[in-house]
Amino acid sequence: MSLSTALKTGDVTLLPSRRDENWRWTDLRALIRDLPAGADAETVGYDGPFAALGGQERVWVNGHAGGDSQITVEAGDRVAVGFRFISTRPSGNASRVSVRVRPGGRLVLLESYEAAADGAIAAVDLDIEVQDGGRMERIVLAADQAQSITVSIAEVTLGAAAAYAQTLLTTGARRQRLETRVAHPGADASVRLDGAYLLADQRHADLTTIVTHGGVDGATSQLTKGVVRDQARGVFQGRIVVEPGADRTDARMGHHALILSDRAEVDAKPELLIFADDVQCAHGNTIGALDKEAIFYAMQRGMSVDQARAMLTTAFVGEVIDRIEDDGAREIARGWASRQLEGAGD
Amino acid sequence: MLSIKNLHASVADKPILKGLTLEVPAGEVHAIMGPNGAGKSTLSYVLTGRQGYEVTEGSATLNGEDLLALEANERAAKGVFLSFQYPLEIPGVPALTFIRTAMNAQRKARGEEEIAAPAFLKLARETAASLKIDFEMLKRSLNVGFSGGEKKRMEIFQMAMLSPRFLILDETDSGLDIDALKIVSAGVNAMRSPERGMLVITHYQRLLDYIKPDRVHVLSAGRIVASGGPELAHELEAEGYDKYVQVAA
Ligand SMILES: Nc1ncnc2c1ncn2[C@@H]1O[C@H](COP(=O)(O)OP(=O)(O)OP(=O)(O)O)[C@@H](O)[C@H]1O
Ligand SMILES: [Mg+2]
Numbered sequence: 304m305s306l307s308t309a310l311k312t313g314d315v316t317l318l319p320s321r322r323d324e325n326w327r328w329t330d331l332r333a334l335i336r337d338l339p340a341g342a343d344a345e346t347v348g349y350d351g352p353f354a355a356l357g358g359q360e361r362v363w364v365n366g367h368a369g370g371d372s373q374i375t376v377e378a379g380d381r382v383a384v385g386f387r388f389i390s391t392r393p394s395g396n397a398s399r400v401s402v403r404v405r406p407g408g409r410l411v412l413l414e415s416y417e418a419a420a421d422g423a424i425a426a427v428d429l430d431i432e433v434q435d436g437g438r439m440e441r442i443v444l445a446a447d448q449a450q451s452i453t454v455s456i457a458e459v460t461l462g463a464a465a466a467y468a469q470t471l472l473t474t475g476a477r478r479q480r481l482e483t484r485v486a487h488p489g490a491d492a493s494v495r496l497d498g499a500y501l502l503a504d505q506r507h508a509d510l511t512t513i514v515t516h517g518g519v520d521g522a523t524s525q526l527t528k529g530v531v532r533d534q535a536r537g538v539f540q541g542r543i544v545v546e547p548g549a550d551r552t553d554a555r556m557g558h559h560a561l562i563l564s565d566r567a568e569v570d571a572k573p574e575l576l577i578f579a580d581d582v583q584c585a586h587g588n589t590i591g592a593l594d595k596e597a598i599f600y601a602m603q604r605g606m607s608v609d610q611a612r613a614m615l616t617t618a619f620v621g622e623v624i625d626r627i628e629d630d631g632a633r634e635i636a637r638g639w640a641s642r643q644l645e646g647a648g649d
Numbered sequence: 650m651l652s653i654k655n656l657h658a659s660v661a662d663k664p665i666l667k668g669l670t671l672e673v674p675a676g677e678v679h680a681i682m683g684p685n686g687a688g689k690s691t692l693s694y695v696l697t698g699r700q701g702y703e704v705t706e707g708s709a710t711l712n713g714e715d716l717l718a719l720e721a722n723e724r725a726a727k728g729v730f731l732s733f734q735y736p737l738e739i740p741g742v743p744a745l746t747f748i749r750t751a752m753n754a755q756r757k758a759r760g761e762e763e764i765a766a767p768a769f770l771k772l773a774r775e776t777a778a779s780l781k782i783d784f785e786m787l788k789r790s791l792n793v794g795f796s797g798g799e800k801k802r803m804e805i806f807q808m809a810m811l812s813p814r815f816l817i818l819d820e821t822d823s824g825l826d827i828d829a830l831k832i833v834s835a836g837v838n839a840m841r842s843p844e845r846g847m848l849v850i851t852h853y854q855r856l857l858d859y860i861k862p863d864r865v866h867v868l869s870a871g872r873i874v875a876s877g878g879p880e881l882a883h884e885l886e887a888e889g890y891d892k893y894v895q896v897a898a
Contacts, residue, residue, distance in 0.1 A: 605722050605751040606751055
């Protein structure tokens with residue numbers, strides 16, 4: 304059951320639905336009556352969110368790859384590449400891409416989702432492999448249209464001593480799921496999985512992660528923050544599995560959300576499933592409102608209530624932004640967050 | 650300058666201020682002393698417009714202007730500053746960023762230009778030096794992980810930066826060591842001027858040795874029950890509030 308197979312076959316009964324435990328907060332079956340047909344490739348003349356950083360870029364328009372659908376970073380190489388997944392029509396489209404970082408290679412992947420048409424339904428599948436000692440940082444900015452549907456699933460496989468870091472930044476869509484599954488070998492490999500969802504109106508975003516530690520001496524650190532207002536709905540499902548024998552695993556998961564209106568909602572399901580010994584695991588999950596006393600304090604110093612709220616929410620999300628390693632991407636993410644949160648006081 | 654007449658205010662429907670009257674003329678420093686729970690912090694919150702503090706009767710004006718009709722930030726822009734008894738921690742916002750944002754918001758409200766970055770930094774460096782605050786500390790998140798005394802010093806730093814017209818100090822001396830008390834008092838005294846008024850809330854005579862008040866008032870059970878010169882603070886230190894608590898009851 305997946306959106307991409309449903310799109311390929313045109314069979315709506317293959318859509319994930321609330322009957323799948325894993326999709327209960329992001330039901331597609333009940334939402335999508337008919338799957339739209341595909342659309343042709345097009346040339347897109349505007350820039351993506353990471354354009355200012357320059358560098359090479361690959362573009363998928365309505366599911367059509369503008370070039371090679373696979374990228375390999377050779378041993379010792381350092382590469383920065385942009386992936387843009389664009390839907391220009393109310394069409395259905397599925398894209399698949401594979402990424403391989405060879406031993407000792409380094410990759411910065413700047414990925415954007417740009418569903419520009421109401422009614423667009425996009426599925427993106429990524430196969431990511433970071434081999435022994437390779438390093439990869441993936442920064443995803445999902446800037447989809449309010450009435451679009453996107454499901455992105457990244458399958459990540461890591462070698463020994465590999466380092467994989469990811470930050471998902473999203474403003475949501477009609478339904479949107481950004482899922483990451485990591486096969487963690489332990490073996491001194493390290494994983495950072497972060498995310499920020501900043502949702503307004505009736506938007507929805509679902510950040511789901513599954514990390515499976517299969518060997519000794521692995522580390523995972525996760526920090527997700529959300530700010531939801533109006534009638535928006537944020538979903539966080541974080542699962543870390545430490546398999547039998549994966550001793551000396553160090554896993555940390557944090558999810559913290561601010562709800563700015565009575566009708567907004569956050570559903571969170573953090574899970575640590577530990578079947579090994581001598582494991583260090585910690586998780587924290589908080590969902591709350593902005594601190595009224597802090598707002599008064601800022602207002603007493605002269606800030607308007609809107610300014611105070613925007614400042615506090617921006618600072619709240621800033622912790623996630625600060626963890627982005629790539630300097631250029633971090634500043635773009637910071638600008639994105641402050642633009643999204645400027646109106647957070649309304 | 651500050652004129653409070655027959656002020657009644659409730660918190661969570663519980664009357665706390667019960668007919669408080671007080672005048673602080675420009676250029677004067679008035680001290681307020683009184684037992685725990687008397688309503689001193691409540692008065693400071695009512696004057697600065699905190700939500701949940703409901704005025705049921707009476708008035709409070711600054712230079713003839715009705716304070717109670719204004720939002721908290723509008724009062725700040727008019728020059729009302731409160732040094733909090735318990736300053737808030739603001740994670741993720743460097744102290745300097747916080748103060749610059751506040752300063753520019755006040756300026757905008759008054760129709761003034763924003764302060765230029767170099768001018769702001771120069772002012773911040775000079776002010777930090779005068780209060781013996783390590784400039785590096787101003788780059789850290791405001792008050793996060795600061796000691797109690799450091800937070801109080803940071804309040805005075807903000808006050809000096811924002812240069813308000815009317816100052817309310819709510820137990821700024823609590824948590825300060827002796828050296829810090831002297832530095833903070835010097836900072837406050839430096840702001841005394843014929844155009845400024847101050848309300849200094851404290852439990853201890855010691856602060857008033859450094860910040861010499863023109864008048865001392867006793868606040869008990871939501872009202873000013875006695876007023877006098879600086880000698881009143883000495884008397885309270887020696888005799889406590891017993892007789893005033895009875896007066897108020
Ligand atoms: N949110 C609230 N709900 C109910 N009662 C409150 C609330 N805030 C304050 N009070 C009450 O109002 C009264 C006055 O409190 P306030 O903080 O003004 O006293 P204070 O004079 O500043 O005391 P202290 O010397 O201990 O600082 C107290 O009885 C207190 O319990
Ligand atoms: Mg008090």
